[in-house]
Amino acid sequence: MKQFIDRYDELRFLQEEYRREGSSLVVLYGRRRVGKTTLLTEFMKDKDGIYYLATQEAEAENRNAFKDMAAEYMGNALLKTAVINEWTVIFKTLVEYPQEAKLLIVIDEFQYLGKTNPAFPSVFQKIWDTVLKDKNTMVVLCGSLISMMESQTLAYGSPLYGRRTGQMKLKQIDFPYYQDFFKNKSRKELIECYAVTGGVPKYIEQFQNDSDIYSAIQKNILDKSSFLYEEPHFLLQNEVSEIGSYFSVIKAIAAGNQKLSKISTALEVKQTGLSKYLKTLIDLNILERQVPITEEHPEKSKRGLYKIKDNFISFWFKFVYPNLNFLERDREEIVMQKIRQNFIDNHVAYVYEEVCLSTLWQMNSEGHWSFYFNRAGRWWDNQTEIDLVAYDTKGSDIIFGECKYHEQPVDVDVFYALVKKAEAVAWKQNQRKNWYVLFSINGFTEAMQVLAKEREDIILSR
Numbered sequence: 001m002k003q004f005i006d007r008y009d010e011l012r013f014l015q016e017e018y019r020r021e022g023s024s025l026v027v028l029y030g031r032r033r034v035g036k037t038t039l040l041t042e043f044m045k046d047k048d049g050i051y052y053l054a055t056q057e058a059e060a061e062n063r064n065a066f067k068d069m070a071a072e073y074m075g076n077a078l079l080k081t082a083v084i085n086e087w088t089v090i091f092k093t094l095v096e097y098p099q100e101a102k103l104l105i106v107i108d109e110f111q112y113l114g115k116t117n118p119a120f121p122s123v124f125q126k127i128w129d130t131v132l133k134d135k136n137t138m139v140v141l142c143g144s145l146i147s148m149m150e151s152q153t154l155a156y157g158s159p160l161y162g163r164r165t166g167q168m169k170l171k172q173i174d175f176p177y178y179q180d181f182f183k184n185k186s187r188k189e190l191i192e193c194y195a196v197t198g199g200v201p202k203y204i205e206q207f208q209n210d211s212d213i214y215s216a217i218q219k220n221i222l223d224k225s226s227f228l229y230e231e232p233h234f235l236l237q238n239e240v241s242e243i244g245s246y247f248s249v250i251k252a253i254a255a256g257n258q259k260l261s262k263i264s265t266a267l268e269v270k271q272t273g274l275s276k277y278l279k280t281l282i283d284l285n286i287l288e289r290q291v292p293i294t295e296e297h298p299e300k301s302k303r304g305l306y307k308i309k310d311n312f313i314s315f316w317f318k319f320v321y322p323n324l325n326f327l328e329r330d331r332e333e334i335v336m337q338k339i340r341q342n343f344i345d346n347h348v349a350y351v352y353e354e355v356c357l358s359t360l361w362q363m364n365s366e367g368h369w370s371f372y373f374n375r376a377g378r379w380w381d382n383q384t385e386i387d388l389v390a391y392d393t394k395g396s397d398i399i400f401g402e403c404k405y406h407e408q409p410v411d412v413d414v415f416y417a418l419v420k421k422a423e424a425v426a427w428k429q430n431q432r433k434n435w436y437v438l439f440s441i442n443g444f445t446e447a448m449q450v451l452a453k454e455r456e457d458i459i460l461s462r
Contacts, residue, residue, distance in 0.1 A: 004038065004042050005173065006174065007035065007042070011042060011043060013168060014026065014140075017138060017165060017166050018047070018102060022136065023135055023136070023139075023165075024137075024138045024139070024165040024166065025138075025139050025141070025163055026138070026139070026140045026164065026167065026168070027140075027141050027142075027149065027153045027164050027166075027168070028040070028142045028167070028168050028170060029142065029143045029150070029153075029167075029168075030146070030171065032234065032235055033201065033202035033203065034144075034170050034171070034201065034202075035173070035200075035201040035202070036142055036144065037142075039170065040106055040142060047104050048099065048104070049103070049106065050069055050073050050106065051108065052066050052105075052107050052108065053108045053109055054107060054109045054110060055109070056115065058116060059117040059120065063084065063087055064084075066087075066090060067080075067084050068080060070090050070093065070094055073094075074093070074094070076093065087124070088126070088131060091131045095137060102136045102137065102138055103137045103138070104138050104140075105137065105138070106140040107139070107141055107142065109142070109143055109144060110141040110142060111143040111144075111145045111148035114148065115148065121158055121159045124159075125160050128160070129163075146284055147239050147283065147284070148239075150283075153167075154167060171199075172200055172310075173199040173204070175190070175191070175358060176362075178193065178204075181204050182208065188442075191348065192213045192343075193213060193216070194311065194351065194355070195315065195347055195348045196213065196216075196217060196221075196315050197311070198310055198311030198312040198313075199311070200312060203312060206220045206227055206228065214336065214339070214340060214343075217339060218332060218336055221315075221316070222320070222327060222335055224327065224328070224330075228312075228316075232316050232317070239280075239284055246277055246280070246281065247321070249274065249277045249281065250281065250287075250317050251321055251322070252266040252267055253306050253308055253317075254308060254321075258306050259305060260304070260306070278306060285309055286308065286310050287307065288306075289304045289305070289306055289307075290304065290305050290306075291303055291304050292378070292379045293375055293376065293377035293378060293379050293389050294389065294391070294425065303380070303381075305380075311351055314347065318342075318346065319335065319339050319342075319347075323338065348405055349405040352403055352405040353388070353403045356387070356388060356401065356403040357376060357388060359439070360376055361376060363461070364376075369397065369435060370397075371392050371395055371397045373391050373397070373399060374393055375390065375391055375393060376391075376399075377389065377390075381424060383424070384421050384424040385421075386400055386401070386418070386425070387401055387402050387403045388400070388402070388437070391427065391432075396432045397432065397435065398425070398432050398435065399434075399435045399436070400418055400419075400421070400425075400436050401418075401436070401438070402414055402415075402418045402437075402438050404440045404441070406440070406441070409448070410438055410440040410444050410445065411445045411447060411448055412447050414438065415436065415438060415448065415458065418438070422434055422436075433457075434457065436459070437458075437459045437461060438452075438458070438461070439461050439462065440462060441462060443462065444460050448460070
């Protein structure tokens with residue numbers, strides 16, 4: 001990427017590990033395209049070190065390539081021409097090389113080494129314990145296959161368990177930073193772009209040169225030769241077997257089947273047969289299980305709903321996957337028509353709720369109320385849904401919020417409807433103080449603005 005945006009906390013973490021006295025071993029992982037390599041490039045910019053990108057070739061090929069890179073780093077012609085059959089020899093040569101600063105070694109796509117040789121984590125554990133641990137060295141093990149990185153480096157059964165001095169799972173960029181990528185776009189345009197690209201830097205980069213969201217979608221996703229046309233296949237193919245089964249589960253949820261019973265019915269399988277797929281997709285940060293925010297024991301709640309957490313995956317399974325037949329026959333115009341008809345109401349409006357939740361937390365830190373809430377999220381029962389509910393578990397203050405991504409300004413009827421819906425929430429019903437916050441992408445009517453000025457319990461926000 002041309003710009004280094006956000007990631008300042010992550011960069012600070014790496015710098016602190018680098019300044020750590022003695023050795024440090026850091027595990028950095030996250031999904032494809034999320035910006036791990038960009039972060040490491042920025043981190044290494046003013047440092048002398050080795051960056052090695054592992055491949056899916058045989059272990060011997062990786063070892064020879066790493067050896068050649070180490071030889072070039074040290075200017076060691078003898079090592080360059082030597083035949084080395086053990087990784088340990090290369091690392092011993094590196095730590096014996098005299099240098100003023102800490103030795104920095106980054107191994108990217110580390111999981112491929114363990115994939116070609118399942119014993120490699122044990123090999124590297126021995127190298128760390130006997131060669132690197134007591135030297136002035138920093139090693140970063142980086143990878144994009146989440147399940148393999150966790151099993152090879154972080155899990156209790158991994159040979160490397162307990163060796164790391166720090167770990168970081170790199171996530172998508174938060175929505176507030178979109179304005180740094182798109183200097184001239186309105187908030188509405190930024191939200192629509194976020195609804196498709198979902199905070200993944202590589203996806204954002206693809207959308208930076210398009211005039212509007214629909215042309216960007218057609219060029220970068222619907223075109224069969226485009227970068228993102230088959231991206232979900234690439235994301236999942238190395239993480240799971242039975243990719244078709246996982247696709248079926250995601251497709252069912254994208255179609256609106258969020259309850260376990262409805263997913264089961266849609267797929268015509270027993271609920272118990274879905275557990276493995278749902279857990280794996282949650283571990284991969286593709287799905288999340290939500291419960292009404294006032295539930296005291298979320299893990300035991302029977303009101304759980306499964307939601308696609310990744311905006312791009314959600315968009316793709318709503319609009320691309322069900323229409324592959326049209327796209328494969330070069331009928332993009334039919335799919336684009338469907339997207340134009342449903343994109344806002346069936347996708348962006350839901351993403352807007354997540355943006356509003358993030359804004360609500362920001363408002364909380366800025367002291368918009370006389371208290372600070374510590375829980376916030378959606379609430380629902382069999383008859384009522386509320387976009388946002390936030391409350392102070394130690395006190396009696398509770399906030400009810402409504403998020404409207406409508407073409408028209410929000411009027412007072414929306415507020416009074418929210419007041420009515422709030423009555424369904426049983427939390428401290430007779431002793432609480434209610435507050436209300438309304439979010440509207442297109443502002444508020446004069447009547448709503450007047451009412452908000454007259455009442456201290458209403459806050460209006462975009």
